[in-house]
Every structure is written in structure tokens, then in C-alpha cells.
Amino acid sequence: xxxxxxxxxxxxxxxxxxxxxxxxxxxxxxxxxxxxxxxxxxxxxxxxxxxxxxxxxxxxxxxxxxxxxxxxxxxxxxxxxxxxxxxxxxxxxxxxxxxxxxxxxxxxxxxxxxxxxxxxxxxxxxxxxxxxxxxxxxxxxxxxxxxxxxxxxxxxxxxxxxxxxxxxxxxxxxxxxxxxxxxxxxxxxxxxxxxxxxxxxxxxxxxxxxxxxxxxxxxxxxxxxxxxxxxxxxxxxxxxxxxxxxxxxxxxxxxxxxxxxxxxxxxxxxxxxx
Amino acid sequence: xxxxxxxxxxxxxxxxxxxxxxxxxxxxxxxxxxxxxxxxxxxxxxxxxxxxxxxxxxxxxxxxxxxxxxxxxxxxxxxxxxxxxxxxxxxxxxxxxxxxxxxxxxxxxxxxxxxxxxxxxxxxxxxxxxxxxxxxxxxxxxxxxxxxxxxxxxxxxxxxxxxxxxxxxxxxxxxxxxxxxxxxxxxxxxxxxxxxxxxxxxxxxxxxxxxxxxxxxxxxxxxxxxxxxxxxxxxxxxxxxxxxxxxxxxxxxxxxxxxxxxxxxxxxxxxxxxxxxxxxxxx
Numbered sequence: 001x002x003x004x005x006x007x008x009x010x011x012x013x014x015x016x017x018x019x020x021x022x023x024x025x026x027x028x029x030x031x032x033x034x035x036x037x038x039x040x041x042x043x044x045x046x047x048x049x050x051x052x053x054x055x056x057x058x059x060x061x062x063x064x065x066x067x068x069x070x071x072x073x074x075x076x077x078x079x080x081x082x083x084x085x086x087x088x089x090x091x092x093x094x095x096x097x098x099x100x101x102x103x104x105x106x107x108x109x110x111x112x113x114x115x116x117x118x119x120x121x122x123x124x125x126x127x128x129x130x131x132x133x134x135x136x137x138x139x140x141x142x143x144x145x146x147x148x149x150x151x152x153x154x155x156x157x158x159x160x161x162x163x164x165x166x167x168x169x170x171x172x173x174x175x176x177x178x179x180x181x182x183x184x185x186x187x188x189x190x191x192x193x194x195x196x197x198x199x200x201x202x203x204x205x206x207x208x209x210x211x212x213x214x215x216x217x218x219x220x221x222x223x224x225x226x227x228x229x230x231x232x233x234x235x236x237x238x239x240x241x242x243x244x245x246x247x248x249x250x251x252x253x254x255x256x257x258x259x260x261x262x263x264x265x266x267x268x269x270x271x272x273x274x
Numbered sequence: 275x276x277x278x279x280x281x282x283x284x285x286x287x288x289x290x291x292x293x294x295x296x297x298x299x300x301x302x303x304x305x306x307x308x309x310x311x312x313x314x315x316x317x318x319x320x321x322x323x324x325x326x327x328x329x330x331x332x333x334x335x336x337x338x339x340x341x342x343x344x345x346x347x348x349x350x351x352x353x354x355x356x357x358x359x360x361x362x363x364x365x366x367x368x369x370x371x372x373x374x375x376x377x378x379x380x381x382x383x384x385x386x387x388x389x390x391x392x393x394x395x396x397x398x399x400x401x402x403x404x405x406x407x408x409x410x411x412x413x414x415x416x417x418x419x420x421x422x423x424x425x426x427x428x429x430x431x432x433x434x435x436x437x438x439x440x441x442x443x444x445x446x447x448x449x450x451x452x453x454x455x456x457x458x459x460x461x462x463x464x465x466x467x468x469x470x471x472x473x474x475x476x477x478x479x480x481x482x483x484x485x486x487x488x489x490x491x492x493x494x495x496x497x498x499x500x501x502x503x504x505x506x507x508x509x510x511x512x513x514x515x516x517x518x519x520x521x522x523x524x525x526x527x528x529x530x531x532x533x534x535x536x537x538x539x540x541x542x543x544x545x546x547x548x549x550x551x552x553x554x555x556x557x
Contacts, residue, residue: 005447007456012359019352020374023423027389028381030399034392073298080295084288092296094539095303100478101531101538102307103485105505106524109512110306113313113521120309145302177284199379206382208488209505213512226384230492233388238397245385252380 028249035246038239046243051220052228056244058136059225060251063204066143070200071193073144074151081152082159096152099145104209111142112213134216139224142210147200154196158189190266198259205252307528314525317518325519326526333499334507334523340415341490341503342483345422349479353430354472358464360431361438362446372435378427386424387492390417413495418503421489426479433475434468437549441467470545474538481534485527 035043046052080086081093099107115122115132122133132138162185170180208226215222225248232241315322325331356375360368378386392398394411404411411417445467449459465472487505494501502510504523511520541549 005450006362006443007450007459008358009363009365012355012363013365015355016352016359016371016375019355020371020427023420023427024377025374027393027424028377030393031385031389076291077295077298080292084292086292086296088296090539092299092303094535095299097535097538098303098307098531101481101485101534103487103505103508103524103527103531105487105508106310106485106527106531107306109508109520109524110309110313113309113517114305120305145306148302202380206380206385206488208382208384208491226382226488229382229384229388233391233492236397238392238395241388242392245382245388248382249385252382256380 031242031249032246034239034242038243042239043243046240047247051223052225052244054220055223055225055228056247056251058139058223059205059248060255062136062139062143062224063147063201063207066140066147066204067197067201069140069144070147070151071197074148074155074196074200075189075193078152078155078159082156097149099148104146104207105213107145107210108142108213111138111145111210115141115214133214134218134222136215136222138214138216139211139222142214143204143207146207146210147204150199150203151193151196154192154199155189158192162188191263194259194263194266198256198263201259202252202256205255206248307532310521310524310528313517313521316521321518322522322525325516325522328519330499330502331507331519331523334502334504335526337415337418337501338484338503338505341418341422342480344419345426345483346476346480348423349426350430350472350476352427353432353434353475353479354468356431357434357438357468360435362443375431376428378424381424383421383425383486383488384492386489387421390420390424390493412493413497413501415501417493418490418501421493422483422486425486425489426482429479429482430472430475433471433478433549437468437471438464467548470541470548474541474549477534477538477541481531484530 038046047056077096081089081096112133113119115125115138117123117126117131117133119133122131125132130137132141166184166188167180170184171177175183206226208224208230211224212227215224215227217223217227225244229241229244229248232238232244360372360375391412393400394404394417395401395413396405398412411420445463446459449463450456454462484503485505486503487509490503491506491509494503494506496502496506496510498510504527508520508524508527511517511523
């Protein structure tokens with residue numbers, strides 16, 4: 001019905017498909033094509049190289065860990081920003097998006113300068129024997145930085161719309177604060193928390209700019225998968241770069257799909273509570 | 275909320291939570307930002323201004339502005355077209371199309387650059403043909419624009435789709451029924467309704483376009499003065515141990531980020547309801 005009154009369906013569809021196809025879909029298809037042209041045995045040989053495996057492990061393991069840290073810290077920060085009033089709250093609320101707005105290269109050199117052995121924080125941490133810059137811990141730190149806003153920003157609107165009476169009902173029925181949080185609030189927040197987690201994860205897996213400076217990029221130790229792609233390209237190993245790029249693409253899709261399914265499940269689980 | 279004053283342990287616990295949250299934000303947000311400006315100005319204002327006035331820096335600034343000036347309008351038009359399609363029509367495969375629009379956000383920027391090198395690089399599919407015709411896409415400005423368009427593609431569409439879905443199409447249908455042409459309806463009804471969300475999306479798109487590093491780095495070839503945007507200039511100087519210079523250029527980008535955040539917050543506070551996707555009460 002609406003289609004007849006409102007114009008622009010054909011134009012919108014044609015333009016959207018053409019643009020998306022040319023800029024995103026065809027290039028990505030070309031990447032997958034290039035990788036599939038290698039054949040399974042060659043593909044396996046390229047991906048199973050110890051250095052490649054170590055880089056993939058660091059990228060995905062680090063991202064999982066960073067997204068988990070962000071889920072916890074993001075929950076805390078969103079909770080405090082929504083529920084409590086304190087001086088500077090608006091400023092901090094505005095600053096949450098800094099990791100989105102600050103170019104990754106800038107974040108990278110700033111974090112490195114902070115955590116380098118002679119840096120503001122690196123020197124202090126060094127006295128405890130903790131090394132951050134040029135170690136996998138530095139990679140993790142940068143990944144936490146770039147993924148931080150996702151959890152806070154997805155949780156905030158949900159926390160704001162949370163009905164207080166549900167909590168009060170639980171409290172008046174004798175539940176302690178912790179019970180209210182674990183039994184009432186957390187289940188309601190879980191789907192959103194998972195969304196934020198997935199977004200932070202996807203971002204951290206592919207992150208390049210903020211990580212490469214602080215990582216130090218020691219092969220098989222603090223070298224991330226995107227950097228390995230860049231290095232393969234610089235050595236004109238296009239096939240190797242395509243194989244690794246495709247592997248990362250597929251793994252990211254699999255992760256996102258898994259989290260989407262998990263989200264659907266937790267939605268269903270949280271539904272009766274609404 | 276009950277009117278009675280919370281007891282002391284509860285207030286202490288709240289204080290501890292606020293302190294922990296503020297501490298985390300100070301550590302992860304304020305400190306990195308402070309480092310940029312402190313390091314940039316470490317050698318004094320004169321040295322700072324001198325490194326910004328270097329011809330390489332000015333060329334990088336010009337290139338960054340040029341790339342954003344091409345990429346952002348392209349994605350602006352795409353975002354409006356895609357939002358119109360997604361928010362006003364039902365069709366088969368709509369959910370899949372929505373996922374495709376968001377796709378660039380879950381692709382590593384490096385992979386985004388890689389695909390264009392594979393297509394247009396010297397050994398790429400179209401490489402030899404482009405070479406024969408004297409056209410250079412990769413390791414030149416068109417490649418930088420393409421990579422930037424890829425990574426910033428979803429921003430505008432993502433802001434507009436939820437807003438336009440929430441607004442519904444009654445006003446537009448009324449305009450049509452009253453005899454407005456398609457473009458009249460768009461200019462007089464649709465555009466005024468989405469203007470603040472559009473500005474919001476463009477703002478975020480622009481911030482990312484000017485600050486993009488990974489994708490641009492892969493297709494740039496790092497030819498100084500020709501294909502180095504500001505973030506790449508930051509990297510090159512940093513790797514040459516010109517830390518003051520790197521942070522001087524970085525401080526310009528950080529100022530851009532702060533400006534973006536300020537305008538963004540202003541838009542949220544003033545027009546929160548008209549930027550539905552991010553509209554939040556409580557402010």
C-alpha cells in the first residue's frame with residue numbers, strides 16, 4: 001500500500017545496492033575469491049604457520065578479554081552515570097565517546113607514551129615489575145580503550161528506562177541489594193550487555209592503529225593479526241595477506257553470529273521478567 | 275525512591291562505586307588526552323607552531339580535508355537513500371541489507387584497505403589494466419578516498435534509520451496526497467524532520483574520516499607530502515623519533531575530536547528527541 005503513495009523505492013533500492021555493492025560487497029567478494037583460489041592445502045599451510053597462529057590467537061584472545069573487561073567496567077560506569085549525581089558527571093558522560101572520536105593513531109602514541117618504561121604510568125608500574133608497553137598486556141590495554149564506549153552507550157538508555165518499582169518490589173519483599181542486582185537488574189540488562197560486548201569485541205579484533213604502537217610487534221609475542229596482513233602486503237605476499245584477511249573476516253562473522261544467537265536466547269530468557 | 279536518607283554503609287558503597295567509575299574514566303579517557311597536549315607543548319609554543327607550519331604537515335592537513343570532503347558527502351547521500359529505503363518500505367531481504375550496511379563496522383580497517391589493494395594494486399585484478407591506461411588508484415588519493423568511504427559508510431545511515439522508523443511516514447504520505455512531488459516532499463517534510471540526526475551522523479562520519487588510520491595506511495604507500503594524511507603523518511614522525519612533531523600533529527586531531535564531542539553533546543542535550551537513535555532522557 002505504502003509503496004504506491006511514497007516515491008523512491010526503485011531509486012533508493014538501486015542506489016543503495018549499487019553503492020554498497022561497489023564499495024563493500026564486491027571488494028570483499030574479491031578478497032574471498034582470491035583466498036579460495038589458493039586451494040585448501042595452501043590455505044592451511046599459510047594459516048597454520050606458528051607466527052600466524054600466534055597473531056590470530058593474540059587478536060582474538062585479547063579481544064575477548066578486552067570485551068570482557070569492557071563489559072564489567074562499562075556496566076559500572078553506565079550504572080554510576082545513570083544512577084548517581086556527582087560533580088563532573090556531564091563532562092565524563094560526554095567524554096565516554098572519546099575513543100570513538102580520537103583517531104586511533106593518536107590514541108596509540110598517547111597510550112604508548114603513558115605506559116612506556118619511562119612514561120608517566122609505565123615508570124611507576126615498572127617499580128612493581130609490571131611491564132605494559134611492548135607486551136601483550138599493552139595490546140589488551142589498547143583494545144580496552146577502543147572498545148570502552150560500546151558497552152556504556154548500549155547500556156545507558158536501557159538503565160534509564162528500567163522501572164524502579166521492580167527493584168522496590170523486590171526490596172520490599174525482603175531482597176538484599178545484591179540479590180536485587182543479580183536476580184532482577186542483571187537479567188534485564190543481559191541482552192543489552194551482550195550487544196555491547198559483541199560490538200566491543202568486533203572492534204577490538206580488527207583494531208590496528210591504537211594497538212601497533214604500544215604492542216612493540218614482536219613476532220609470535222605481541223604481534224596482532226592485522227599487522228601481519230600489513231607486513232605481508234609490504235612484502236608483496238598478496239596471497240598470504242588475502243588468506244589471513246579472509247580468515248579474520250570469517251572468524252569475526254562467526255563470533256558475531258554466536259553472540260547474536262546468545263543474545264536471542266537471553267532475550268527469550270529475560271522476556272517473562274518484563 | 276523512598277524519601278528517607280540512605281544509611282551510612284549504603285552511602286559509602288555508592289561513594290566507592292562512583293570513585294571506581296571516575297577513576298577508570300580518568301585513567302582511560304582523561305590521561306591519554308592530557309598526554310597528547312603535554313607532549314605536544316613540551317618544547318614550547320614556538321616549537322609547536324613551527325612543527326605545525328612545516329610543509330609536510332600542511333600538505334597532510336590539506337589531504338585530510340580533501341579526503342573527508344569527498345568521502346563524507348558520498349556517504350551522506352548514501353545514508354539518506356539507504357535510510358529512506360530501510361525506514362519507508364518493506365521488501366524481501368531487508369534484514370540482510372541492514373546487516374550489509376553495518377558490515378564495515380565489523381570488518382578490520384586493515385582488511386578494508388587490503389581489498390582495494392587486491393583489486394587495484396599492481397598485482398591486483400584490475401592492476402595491469404589500470405596501469406596500461408595510466409590510472410593510479412592505490413597508493414594515490416583515489417585509494418585513500420575509497421578506503422575512507424568503506425570504513426565510514428554506515429555512520430549516517432545508522433543514525434537516520436531508527437529515527438525515520440520512529441517518526442513514521444504519515445507526514446510524507448500527507449504531503450504526497452496533497453499533491454507534492456517526490457522531491458518537494460523530501461525537501462519540505464523529510465529533510466526538516468531529520469536535519470539534526472543528519473548533522474549528528476555527518477559529524478561522526480567526518481571525525482572517523484579525518485582520523486582513519488588502518489585502512490588508509492594500507493592503501494597510502496606513505497609517500498610524504500602526497501599520500502600521507504594527518505594520522506599517517508603522526509605515525510611517520512613517531513617512527514622517526516620526532517615525538518614533539520608527532521604529538522603536535524596529534525594535538526590537532528585531538529582538538530578535532532574534542533570539538534566533535536562538544537558539538538555532539540550539544541546536539542544531544544538540545545535536540546535529543548530529534549536524534550532518536552541516541553536520544554536519552556535524564557539530561
